[in-house]
Amino acid sequence: MRVWASDIDVASRKAEEAAMRRHDAASWLRRMVGVVCARDLPDEPSEEEFRLGLRNGIVLCNALNKIQPGAIPKVVQAQSDATGPVDGSALCAYQYFENLRNFLVVVEDLGLPTFEVSDLEKGGKGVRVVDCVLALKSLSESNKTGRQASCKYGGLSKPLTARKYFILKNTDAFMNKIMKGQSAEAIQNEFSEGQNIATDFSTESNEMTTSDSLSILLHTVLLDKKPEEVPLIVESILSKVIQEYEHRIANQNMDECIGDYEGTASCSRVYTQSEAENAYTCDQMKEEQKLLNMKEHISHVVFNGDGPAKQFQLEALTNFDLQHKQIQELKSALSFIKSGMEQLRLQYSKEFTKLGKQLYTLSNAASGYHKVLEENRKLYNQIQDLKGNIRVYCRVRPFLPGQISLSTSVAGTEERTITIITPTKYGKDGRKSFSFNRVFGPASTQEEVFSDMQPLIRSVLDGFNVCIFAYGQTGSGKTYTMSGPKVLTEESLGVNYRALNDLFNIQAQRKGTIDYEISVQMIEIYNEQVRDLLQDGGNRRLEIRNTSQKGLAVPDASIVPVTSTSDVVELMNQGQKNRAVGSTAINDRSSRSHSCLSVHVQGKDLTSGTMLRGCMHLVDLAGSERVDKSEVVGDRLKEAQYINKSLSALGDVIASLAQKSSHVPYRNSKLTQLLQDSLGGQAKTLMFVHISPELDAVGETISTLKFAERVASVELGAAKANKEGSEVRELKEQIACLKAALAKKEGEPENFQSTQSSPDMYRIRRGNAIPAFPKNRQPMEEVGNIEVRNNGTPMQKKSSFDFSGVLSEINSTNLAENCNGIQKTETVASGNDQFENGNSFLELEPDATQLPTFFYQRYNPDKQRYRTEPVETDDSDSFDAATSCSSDQEMLLSTSGLKADGIASRGAFTIKKPQAKNTKVTSTRNPYPAMKSPVSEKKLQTPIKNGKQLAFSTMGGRRTPNGKINNPK
């Protein structure tokens, strides 16, 4: 039942007339502050009404806004028939109360304050906010207690019946509905009982969400303010809100643009900047349009109003203009910042590109740096090759499995440096660094070690002589490096196996171009006796011959052709079995001998016919040992003494070579004789110095490393490949034939025989003497090492020259002269490519038809070796096969005259023993570049001294790349 006063009809009518205007104002206010008060303004409110309405609206809003998600408010439609006069002053509240009568908002705990709306109360009997609140409270309590709810209405207590409950999650949406003036019934019909209406209002929720907090803020701000202050405060809040709003628009615009744009675009579409800008501009325009609309609304409200409201709204308008201006300024600032940002972005992208380029250059430079390093390494090696330095690699053995927590003498290793600490010394003296070509730390693998020396090993296949020998104190890992441990695995295979395997691989690769034949010898020097390791039970004493590089150092030792790694493994196992090994306190498998695996390679270039010949010695020396430490007695002691003696002889040789001494005492031990070609010849030599890491071995370690440094300083001159072209070979053969024919013609075949194929066919007449070539001596060697007996004639100078020189000499001199039977003043002999020079006649034997065979003759075990007559040379190369003497004999020799005679300072001299029947001039490995050099001539007239004829020999002399002779001194 509704009873309205006549005022109500009037007010309703007026309200209807002003509905549009109020609606506009209210909607604007709602958008701005989220309050709904504007809706309840009378069409022509007085100032007081306006304020009251506003205040009431705010109060109500506050109450409603208390209903927030999380508080799980309930909407109760209360049945109320409250009627009563509504005085004019309370009109503003009417609409609310009208609604509230039907939709009372209850907060579950109802901590709502009761509001002292004194004006309303004063105004009479109208519906008061406080009544509403009380009604809410009552309803809430009734929910809890089940008691009848009631409300005071018009001074009377009326019962309230909760008819329906709605769970309301979105107060704003709900409010919105109310504000749109929907009737309670209409809203009620929209909700079924218990329905969650949050979804119903969800579409509108966003619109109001941001205003919630503002409304609360507003209310809080206004709560204790006097009514007359409210408009001003609201105005300033509004301006701030607008400012904030603008600011947010500005900030979010781009994001929204992008969001909107992306939202509408397909996901896969690439969003471009220009599109974003377009979207932004579009939204900006929309926002501006909105602002203008607002302005219009306000103007409309303002100019259709009057009094203080008008003044207030005018002020608001002015503020709005001001704010609009500020917004414009902000916008221009924004665009300025944007352009600045854009510039920055461009600058950054430029910088990035530049950085990228620099990075690219840097990475190029880095890779270039590595290349340069590699190049440097190569160049360094080349310099070493040219200088012929003995390369020295150092390897540190790791601690052995049984050795625990031992302190080490090795302070550190780098690629080329090793630092040793001596605990007994302090400061600088306590640390000593040594530099070598490479240093391998304890963790180095066999493969790493091998790969570093691989190029050196491969050069054997190019005709170089190579020698790798392992040096170090006993137990330091020499055998491990050269052969591997006792139990071999693929990873632990030593240099020997790997080297041969590598040679086989390359042999296979070059199959179509070069035909290689590889054979091996394995000998050991045990107690100064040379023994053949490939001959079971063979205790036959062998001899070392340093006739030439091409010759076999130990020709009597078995030489076995090998074609595969398995052949090698088999042979080496056999050799190892035969090797003298014994147990000492330091090494339970100590090598008691020096072992040498010699690999002989012969290759024939299938297209050019060039022959090459290389030889590689892989020497595992016995270790030096302090007999007190190794605790050896008896045979072991004797062995140790021999070992130490031979190693000290090696030390002497190295010292002489390092000092470029004129006398190099190769003959002081079998070991130095064996290594003579490698240490003083044209070989590429590498010494592997091994050290033990234990601290108590530091003394030996340091002396070993000092020795190694001395070895590294030895310069041998550039190594030279043993190659000869087919033409040269043919010419040499012809010369040999001619010589043989001459010899034959002279009728002295017994002295000068040709090779085995035709021993009697060629003779050579040489002055009065016609020396014979030994049987089975292959012509290449013969040519290289022609030995001539002059039957007492002065020693002939031996000379040689470059391979290229051979041809010219042969062509221009020998051949022509020989063929024409002209007296020849010099013949040419070559070690590799050297010819003998003598005052001889060479006469051509016209019926020279058969040529000698060349290779493998010297591998023929049955061959008859040519033994030189006892004309003795110095300790150098020219000390020929006479080294067949025992070590004692050699010692005798070395002490009997060589040193005492005062060897000439440059070039070595060959000593002719007084008892020599014939003067034999052994070949030289290191010939002079030109036969006719004054030096040669001069030395030709070597005087006889102390009954010994000193013959000049170029032993040990090595030609450096610039043609100089590098004589070992």
Ligand SMILES: Nc1ncnc2c1ncn2[C@@H]1O[C@H](COP(=O)(O)OP(=O)(O)OP(=O)(O)O)[C@@H](O)[C@H]1O
């Ligand atoms: N690099 C290494 N890694 C692992 N074990 C090693 C290494 N070097 C040496 N050994 C081990 O150290 C011990 C001694 O090594 P090896 O017999 O090779 O010494 P050596 O110098 O040949 O001694 P000797 O002179 O007495 O013959 C062996 O047991 C060997 O397996």
